[in-house]
Amino acid sequence: EADIYQTPRYLVIGTGKKITLECSQTMGHDKMYWYQQDPGMELHLIHYSYGVNSTEKGDLSSESTVSRIRTEHFPLTLESARPSHTSQYLCASRELAGNTIYFGEGSWLTVV
Amino acid sequence: GENVEQHPSTLSVQEGDSAVIKCTYSDSASNYFPWYKQELGKGPQLIIDIRSNVGEKKDQRIAVTLNKTAKHFSLHITETQPEDSAVYFCASRTGTASKLTFGTGTRLQVTL
Numbered sequence A: 001e002a003d004i005y006q007t008p009r010y011l012v013i014g015t016g017k018k019i020t021l022e023c024s025q026t027m028g029h030d031k032m033y034w035y036q037q038d039p040g041m042e043l044h045l046i047h048y049s050y051g052v053n054s055t056e057k058g059d060l061s062s063e064s065t066v067s068r069i070r071t072e073h074f075p076l077t078l079e080s081a082r083p084s085h086t087s088q089y090l091c092a093s094r095e096l097a098g099n100t101i102y103f104g105e106g107s108w109l110t111v112v
Numbered sequence B: 001g002e003n004v005e006q007h008p009s010t011l012s013v014q015e016g017d018s019a020v021i022k023c024t025y026s027d028s029a030s031n032y033f034p035w036y037k038q039e040l041g042k043g044p045q046l047i048i049d050i051r052s053n054v055g056e057k058k059d060q061r062i063a064v065t066l067n068k069t070a071k072h073f074s075l076h077i078t079e080t081q082p083e084d085s086a087v088y089f090c091a092s093r094t095g096t097a098s099k100l101t102f103g104t105g106t107r108l109q110v111t112l
Helices: none
Strands: A004-007 A010-013 A019-025 A031-037 A044-049 A076-078 A087-094 A107-111 B004-007 B010-014 B019-025 B030-038 B045-051 B056-059 B062-067 B072-077 B086-094 B106-111
Touching (some): A004 A087, A019 A031, A019 A087, A019 A107, B004 B086, B010 B019, B019 B086, B045 B056, B072 B086
Parallel strands (some): B010 B106
Antiparallel strands (some): A004 A019, A031 A087, A087 A107, B004 B019, B019 B072, B030 B045, B030 B086, B086 B106
């Protein structure tokens, strides 16, 4: 079972607010990812990291930003939330030389 | 970049029947193909994977087959049970790239 945790699980906020979605993993994985997924739809990679101080943009353009100051922590921030940001955000990680990507339970964001 | 197509988008089977989900990929250099199961309100969970040097892999009621020449791979679930109901995603990875490219998902419904 994966030890990767996301908070909050559910969040409803107003337009223009700043939010940070937290993601932590206790497996010591170097690689971490953020995916955006509308309900039941495909997963789109929005950010990833190879390790501390490494951040890269994914395939889907996103107004969010990420940071990787510690191996176990990969938070995602939206400076000014909009209704178009309403979605599920999934954090994931894997070992440097491993194949399996482990996902967190997801954070459901609703911007009203 | 890699493109992964997945069919069907929805699949309904009776309990005890078999279910087959198919994916095709575009990059002949892809060498790793995982399948994920996503239950409602949860993050995707790896159920089986296959590398490009293997044609078939089986784990109890679940099997995956890979045809490198045709660039397609399939998930086979035998003796389906209601708890198999979920959304299933295929994915592919090219070389040592950090990123997985996901299919669009198949919603499997197992009816009594």
